[in-house]
Amino acid sequence: MHLLEQLTRQAKIASRQLVHLSSDDKNKAIRHIGSVLWQQRKEILSANEKDLEASRKQGLTESKLDRLRLDEARIQGMITGLEQIAELQDPVGETIQTVTRPNGLQIEQVRVPFGVIGIIYESRPNVTVDAAGLTLKTGNAVILRGGKEAINTNIALVKALRDGLSQANVPEDAIQIIQQTERQTIEHLIRSKNDVDLIIPRGGAGLIQYVLEHSLVPVIETGVGNCHVYVDEDADLQMALDIAINAKVQRPSVCNAIESLLVHEKIASNFLAALIPVLKENGVTIRGCEQTKALFPDDEIETASHEDFDTEFLDLILAIKVVKDTAAAIEHIDRYGTKHSEAIITTNESTAKQFLTEVDAAAVYHNASTRFTDGFEFGFGAEIGISTQKLHARGPMGLIEMTSYKYLIHGDGQIRE
């Protein structure tokens, strides 16, 4: 554990130097890192080969192996990502507001980096480069704790990143990687309250729960998305069909895809009669409530259990529930949703307003697919994750959400009476 203490301390020390960097310094370093990644691609790819081999032996599925795999094109993709980050506007140093008080005190609220951000994530190695670029852009030091499967790849990537930093005269300790993959290393990180200012866990529900249970450092919870589309009685049914299919089928493995569909009972029969065949064509397994099953007895639809409504399938499975009205839809979402993305399809403005007001989620849609909850689709130009909590950041987190603020107070001798 001594090594880890040293590592968090070094990150903290580096973070103090980052506050002096100009936007230009940071952008140069981000671009330079890209060129070093390219120079060291052979080492990176050979480390990646080691990880792939070990994972094949462990019997990882082909889709997981694919997430882990790097090649020159994917490294080029990382470099392009860094270039895009360099292009973005730097929020650090921005004055949010200035107030002059009757006693002459000038109170300035200024955006500042958090300091040190710990990012705990699972297998995809592109997160390593992306997270390092975004934290550097916002003047934060980062401590990366990636998954076991990608450990050799991540170590090689971070070596290149740190080489890039020191060649650009930025302290290399601003990017740290925890090389040990035991769970205790996570515990150490999330309890290092003196040196770490923020923890962002990105991964499955189990990891996030573990971090919430044990962290002394403030956490931003991300990612788990049990999302719904609700088709109201006043929906344009063709629009509802297109959106439901898009939200389920276009990319089922991501957090902003839907897991359940709620349908108003008045249009359930018509709408589902059109929808079910299209879902089936797209290979979607349907799990229906009793009413759904009763409407389509010939379709041999599986029964949706309480657990089904509570599950983020991340797969071509859709639970369907017929509800008696919008209030019942909202109640269902309230019970099973994870405060991520929810949509209503209706032409009735007052029903839409009720849904938008009452549904408690980061992103609530009227007549659009939930699949747009994403930093790029929102126009932020970047994304470190999607927050499902309400403290600090909600929904897609861009650069601004990776900063804090402080008050600078300029006086000429004011004392309190």
Next chain:
Amino acid sequence: MHLLEQLTRQAKIASRQLVHLSSDDKNKAIRHIGSVLWQQRKEILSANEKDLEASRKQGLTESKLDRLRLDEARIQGMITGLEQIAELQDPVGETIQTVTRPNGLQIEQVRVPFGVIGIIYESRPNVTVDAAGLTLKTGNAVILRGGKEAINTNIALVKALRDGLSQANVPEDAIQIIQQTERQTIEHLIRSKNDVDLIIPRGGAGLIQYVLEHSLVPVIETGVGNCHVYVDEDADLQMALDIAINAKVQRPSVCNAIESLLVHEKIASNFLAALIPVLKENGVTIRGCEQTKALFPDDEIETASHEDFDTEFLDLILAIKVVKDTAAAIEHIDRYGTKHSEAIITTNESTAKQFLTEVDAAAVYHNASTRFTDGFEFGFGAEIGISTQKLHARGPMGLIEMTSYKYLIHGDGQIRE
């Protein structure tokens, strides 16, 4: 524990109704609560008498009894506080920004209540009314968990508050009090992740540490203030003297008072020769570093230990340290400070800039007393606490800091390609 589960659930259900209230509805309810407090003052004062009696038997100090004591004037003060809250601008519903994307999606970021806020605090009963007023104003339900000493007073106050709500047609469950005073009730509250959206602990370091250790609900850490004034070699010494005395003496029991003074070695002898007599006149006990003691051998100054520099005295005690330069002052603050309020006194703009940039605290002052870190002094018109963390809110927390936001996305059938 069953009762507590019911209580948090009821708060959550009430919070859903609060999102429909207009600013006008909320302000009327806040004012009406004030009049009910006045109607029920006899019951409140007699409950307070019970608490005072029990506390006297427990041997509470006179200053603690005074914090606990209510009379008609103090109830009137609570009512005035509510009236001031009613006058403030309501941040809920405000559109923070609206963006129209190339695909026509209109993305609106809107301020919303958190939902349910749990506030854990110690003895002063005015917090009960103040917190209830501020949470209602921001459309949040509140669960209050006050200290044992004030339990009868708090129950009587909350009865009046809830009567006021229901007479104003606001669900009375929007204000809840936990009547049991065992510590497990805190644990239940801070683990009720499904029903509680935010926890604000207000109290001593022990309470805050306990909450951070056990909470599953996001927490805003408040209040602990180990604050410093640093007198630079280029300080206006009269200004430095006035500020140091003000920051230590004017109200030593509050979090924004200073605990330590740092002095540049070049002016230490001069400055301290002027300061020490004034501190003594004001009854301040001085604990000095070796250099301070060596400068004033006749003053029999106590030795400041590592623990002294690490302590929030909240009393007429001041630790003094002579430092070799601004960097050493910043390092000391970094080691011992609690990220609350820090001040530099200097006429040198570049030294001031270094201090303002490098010191990591909610409020960093140049040539003014730390005693101004306060929601009222900052012009917020209210304050629920002073955050010493960097996530979500930093420094004095006003109404805006008691809100979250959500994204409302308006489409006309957009799907993701």
